Structures are given as C-alpha cells and as structure tokens.
Amino acid sequence: MNFMNGKSLGRQIQKNKHDTEVKLHSYAFLTAEELFSHLSTTQAGLTSEEAENRQAEFGKNVITVGNKNTLLHRLREAVVNPFNLILLLIAIITYFTDVVASSRPDYLTVIIILSLVLLSSLVAFIQSQRSNAAAEKLSKMISNKADAWRDGKLTEIPMDEIVPGDIVRLSAGDMLPADVRFLTTKDTFVAQAALTGESNPVEKFSDIRNNQYDGLTDLGNIGFMGSNIVSGSATAMVLATGNSTYFGSMAKSLSGDRAKTSFERGVDSVSGLLVRMMLVMVPIVFLINGLAKSDWAGALLFAISIAVGLTPEMLPVIMTSTLAKGAVSMSKHKVIVRTLGAIQTFGEMDVLCTDKTGTLTEDKIVLEKYMNLHGEDDTRILRHAYLNSYFQTGLKNLIDLAIINRAVQNGLQTMPAAYNLVDEIPFDFSRRRMSVVLTDKSGKRQLITKGAVEEIIAISSFVEMSGRVMPMDEESRRLALATYEKYNADGLRMIAVAQKNEVPGSGAFSVADERDMVLIGFVGFLDPPKESARAAITALREHGMRTVVLTGDSEGVAVKVCGKVGVNTSRLLTGRDIEQMDDAALLDAITSCDLFAKLSPSQKERVVRAFQTAGHTVGYMGDGINDAPPLRQADVGISVDSAVDIAKETADIILLKKDLMVLEEGVIEGRRTFGNIIKYIKMAASGNFGNMISVIAASIFLPFLPMLPVQILTQNLLCDLSQMGIPFDSVDKEYIRKPRKWETQSIKSFMAFLGPLSSVFDIVCFAVMWWAIGANTVELSPLFQCGWFVFGTVSQVLVIHMIRTAKLPFLQSTPSIPLFLSTFVVAVVALATGFTDFAIGLDMHRLPLVLIPWLAIILAGYLLCVQLAKKVYVRRYGEWM
Incomplete structure (x- = not known):
C-alpha cells in the first residue's frame, strides 16, 4: 500500500512539474500586451485591493512541503510515541489482569497509567507549541522584502505578499521573489545554480527572440524563484507564486533530508547505544525473572517497563525546548x-x-580625497566619479553613495542634467570595475569607468597629466602606482577613475569596449x-x-x-x-x-x-x-x-546589529545551549547504565520483582519532569570559555564511570530494605518496592545538581530557579508518595518513619561519592561536562 502511495505521489509531483513548465513556456512567448491582458495587470502594477483579492485566491507566496508544522501534526507527535504506546499496551494488559480476570476489579492502576500518558503527552505538546511559536516569531524579524508597484508607486513589501500580476523592480543582490517574465533588462545576469547547477550566471533579456528551446531554464525572458540577480537591473511581471512556481513544483522531490551536523550524528550514536543496551537487557531480565519467579506474564510486563525506563524518551523534548530557549535568548542579544x-x-x-x-x-564610508596622478586635489576627478555613480542603474553601494554625497556638498548636483545615459557595463567581481556610456547636449559620447586600481591601470593605454593626454609609459605607470600606494598605506581605500571619448556611435556596449582608457586620477575613501x-x-x-x-x-x-x-x-x-x-x-x-x-x-x-x-x-x-x-x-x-x-x-x-561584540554574545549563548543538552544526555546515559546493572542484580537475588511496571513508569515520568528545568539552567563560565564539539567517546566514558557508582548505592538500598527494615518476603515486597521507588527517584533528582557542574553544587555553582523548582517539587512528591497512603495507589506499602535516617545516610553517601568521583574523573579526562 505504501509503495503504491509512493508511486502515486511521484506521478503527482511529475504532473505538477509538467503543468508548471507548460504554463511558464506559454508565458515566455506572449507579447507584452497579451501578457498584461492575460494576468489582468498594467505597467503601473496592481492596486492594494487587487493584491488582497489575489492573495486570498492564490495564498501566501511561500513554498510548503508537507504539513509537518500544523497543530494537528504536533499533537499527533506528542501523543503517538514509543513511550506512550508501551504505556497503553501495559494499560490494556493491566485492564485484563486487574479488572476482567480479577474477582475484585481494581481500576486504580489503569487510571494511573492513562494519567501518565495524558501528562507526558501534554508536556511534550506544550514544549512543541512553545518552540514553534518562538521559531515563527524569530522568522518574522528577518523577512526579505521586494520592490513592487502598488497603487501606482514603488513600494517595499514582504516577499510572502507578492502575488501573480505584480510588477517588481530587481537589481543586483535581489532574490527573485517568484517566477517572473522580464519586461525590461539592463545587463541582467541571474545566478540560477540552485535549479540548474550552472556555476556561471545567465544573462536574461526581455525580448522573445532570445528564447532557447532546449529546456525551461534556457528561456531568456523567464526568471525563477530560487535564483538571484548578480548584476544589472530589470523590471519583471510575477507569473506564479509559492507552490505554483517551478521551484515549488520540484520542492517535494528536492526536499530530501539535509546532511546531519556532528551534533545530530552524536545524538544518534548515543541514542543507538542506549537502544542496543535496552535490546540486550530486556530479554535477559525477562528470562531471569521468568525462570526465577515462574511468573512469565509478570516478567514480560516488568521487562517491557524496564525498556521504557532505559529509553531517553524525553530527549527530543529536552533538545527542542533547550534549542528554542537558546534561540529566544540569542534574539535578546540581537x-x-x-x-x-x-x-x-x-x-x-x-x-x-x-x-x-x-x-x-564603522561602515560609514566618507570620500576623503579626489586627486590626479600627482596626488593633487582635482575637482575634475570628482565630477567623473560622480557621473559614473549617479548614472549606474545597479545596486548603489556605500562607495557610490559617498561619491554622490560629496559631489552634492561641492554643488555638483545639477551636473547630471547635462547628460543622458546611453548604456552601462555593470560591475562584476572578476573585472572589479563598472562603466557608463553618456552623451552630453552636443552629442559627444563618453565612457567613464571606475574600479580597483590594478584593474583600471591594466585597461588604460593613456594617462592625463597637467591637462594633456599622453601614452602610458613605465614612468607614468610608476608615478600612478606610487601615488596609489602612498595613500593606500595611510589607510585610504583607493579607487581609480578612467575615461575615453572614442566610443562607438551605436550598438550595445560590452566589456570589450573597456580598453585603451585614459587614466585620470583616484578617489580615496575612509572607513574608520x-x-x-x-x-x-x-x-x-x-x-x-x-x-x-x-x-x-x-x-x-x-x-x-x-x-x-x-x-x-x-x-x-x-x-x-x-x-x-x-x-x-x-x-x-x-x-x-x-x-x-x-x-x-x-x-x-x-x-x-x-x-x-x-x-x-x-x-x-x-x-x-x-x-x-x-x-x-x-x-x-x-x-x-x-x-x-x-x-x-x-x-x-x-x-x-553589524558588530562582532553582538556575535560574541551569541556564541556564548550557543555554547550555553549546547552545555544544557549535554547535561541531559550524560545524565540519561549514566543513569540508564546504572539502572541496568541494578535491575539485573535485583532480578538474580530477589524472590520478587524489585518494582512493579506501574511503579517503574511513574518513577520514570517523575524523573523526566524533574529535568524539564534543564533548558533554563545556567552554565559555569569555565565551560563556555572554549568551543565545544560533540564527543561520543566522552559520553561513553562518563556513562561507564558514573553508572556503576549509582548501582552500588542501589544495592546498598536493597540491603537496608532487606535486613534493616525486614522487607525480605514476597508478602512484604510492596514495602521493599516502595523503598527503592523513593530512593531511586530522589537520588536521580538530586544527582542532577551534582552532574550539572564540575564545581561544588549550590556553594560554588547555583542552578537556575526553574531547575531548582522542578527538582524540588519532584523530590517532595516522591517522598510524600512513599511515606503516605498515596503509596497504596501504586500497589506499594507505606514506608515506616524509621527508614528516614537510613535514606538520608545513603543519599548523603551517594552524593559525596559522586563529588569525589567528579574530581577523579576531571583529573583523568581533563574536563567534566
């Protein structure tokens, strides 16, 4: 059935892609008048009312692949997981054993298990909702914009509000907001490697005659969402948005899983290790208890419950909430x-x-000098640089704006009125220069070029000195370079300016025309x-x-x-x-x-x-x-x-904010977030390994189960709830002083070092319950189980504070208030359950008060040994977390 669904989905994707290609191909060969008519728009664009109506019809201009971010999907993920499925399986079996097959029906255990399902699902769903809300809030802070004509004027609007029929203006650096048909182009080069794999930018035209027939992406007058303008400028009409674009039609087939980071691979490796431990453990525990106690049904339930206890099912919740908390904290640092x-x-x-x-x-470039080749101030150099910057139609960078501002300060703002732009040769990063071709009122044609000094000298055959144009020889070249190097060494960013009058009278201009130029001088900028x-x-x-x-x-x-x-x-x-x-x-x-x-x-x-x-x-x-x-x-x-x-x-x-100090604050927050995730993983790995050893020892030597399934599951959930404060925890300053990489071997060493230590004190607890309290018969097993339930829960909660820092907890390193509260509340609940009649609800006996001193001694001994082991571990491995 799944195979057929996959084939059906594949056919649907191919059909969508084909329909999109046919539609875009037909648009490519319409005349401008037919195109405007077909999309019911004009050169002046849409009105605001038309745009709203079209957005209601076509939806937001976003590509959606699947619907993994819906409320229903998040709710399903929170409810349907291995932990809950096993709980429900145990609930069904318990229903038949405690209700259907029992002479005295007992619903309490079933109710408790179902309550656990509801509680764990609720926690996971709330965390998922918070993470999603945080992600959406952050994404709204950095939305890209597009320039579109609305109500007859050029307006900057969010890209997701672009609709079919919009007329957009594009320049170098802009992303194409949708699939478009170019109406006007000026040396427009588009990078569309994301769609075609072509490394070189492709030139686009508005003319139908430039269309190729080899494939859709070869159409010269069609641009695609997912590509960007490298140089030049254009106006274009939006043909399709969102999933109706060519990129959108391919999105499902292109949406394979991205490569995993070292962190994700590390989490997978540790999760895999814990799962393998569980798979080995479950059959061993099942066989030992089945053979020793001759209760195979009880042994199976116990083994399944142990499997749940060993699974770090809260890892996705902890990770997601920690990352979301980190993202929100980082946003506060801009x-x-x-x-x-x-x-x-x-x-x-x-x-x-x-x-x-x-x-x-400072990113505040100021034009400091405009000089001839001798280094003398020369207003004529400023005039030529001003004309070049003023008339270029591409992206005006900070250098252009600095030139224009200085020219205006010098009273040259009326100068461009005497010229008309004929053509331009836009900037690119291989030539590192740009040119404009102008004519004045008398019809004189002039090419003006500015750019990197070496590049301009390389295309110059002449120099202008003392009002005379002469061939560039070795002496004049050395003079020009000496002037450049002198001011460059003083920290001025130098740009060369050249011009020539021998320009062809007609036709398109190209890079080939940038030769035999006359080098006239330099402009120098200061960016402190x-x-x-x-x-x-x-x-x-x-x-x-x-x-x-x-x-x-x-x-x-x-x-x-x-x-x-x-x-x-x-x-x-x-x-x-x-x-x-x-x-x-x-x-x-x-x-x-x-x-x-x-x-x-x-x-x-x-x-x-x-x-x-x-x-x-x-x-x-x-x-x-x-x-x-x-x-x-x-x-x-x-x-x-x-x-x-x-x-x-x-x-x-x-x-x-464009500042390295902002970056540094963000890096620290990133390390803090990583540290909190590592805390949980090391706790889970070492705790599970220790529990595994304890359960095997108890299964071998005890004539009854050390804990019933409902008790194990309740303890597991309480421990998970105590760790919900970890995402909000503080991290020691020493930890964030250096970059932190995921190291699986470090986690394995930690697990092997601390896991057996917890088992030693579990066995001490067994001994106290067996000999000191006297819970050493099958009839008193509920008392024994209650003792280990309380000790196991409280010890796992308190050890969080030992593991979270390499220092002395509370005295040298204090936890965050959320973590302190979550651990304190769970510890109180565990103690209240064990020493009151609440224990009966979990099929346990109420603990005698005489156990309190024993519990205090065992817990104090355990925590003291963990602190001592911490020092040995740091001495051996060089770090704690």
Missing part, C-alpha cells in the same frame, strides 16, 4: 537563528572568517575602524575563537584597519598568492595567516574550505553578493539584517 540546529554549530565554531567593511569598520572591534576580537580570542579577515580590499587598507583592531597582520596573502597555491600549500598557509586581501568570491570560498579541511568549525560573516559562496561553504553562515537578499537567505544566523 542574534536571530534561522534554523535551531545551527545553535550548536555556532557554539562549536573556533574560526571566524569575516569581511572587513562594516564588521571591523569600530571602537568596539578590538574589544570584540579580544573577547572572541579569550573564548577560543580565531578571527580571520577575508576581504576584497587592497593590502594597504586591510593591514591598516586590521592592525588597529588587533588582527594579526604579520603575514598577509592576496588573491594572486592564493591562485598560485595548490591545496596543500594553502592548508599550510592558513596555520599562520589571519589576513587575506584582494580576494574574489571563489577564493574566499576556497580559504573557508581549507580551514574546514584542517579540522576547524568555520563561521563566515558577510553581507554582499560576493559573500554568498563562502556563506554556503561555511559550517555556519552569518549575515546581517541589512544584507542583500541572497546573503540573508544563505545565512544560518542573522545579526540585527
């Missing part, structure tokens, strides 16, 4: 987690690769270091994290800024150096180099990969189009809320 699983990787990070601009600097950067880098270093700067800027500026903020500048590698290194040489270089300058996006990605190969957990922080490749490559991608769409979409962590 750090937004896009995926909860990234929190642990964030805390594990030991190398932070970061761009320079805005992270180490942040005052907080040095303190932040020092704090990161104290927490075991190395800061490495990967920048596209020149060496001089990079060295100047990094030197001021405390980054090691004793060795510097440039993009050219990286290009000449093989992987082995680069792997050797990263051990001593913290500053890489003049890098391309692919080189940044390669450096990140090298650190990962060396065994580091690498974070990358960036906010531009050129940062997308290293953001994808890094173990944890970090961006900022003001970043371009593609950087935000690629990142795992979003900072609401």
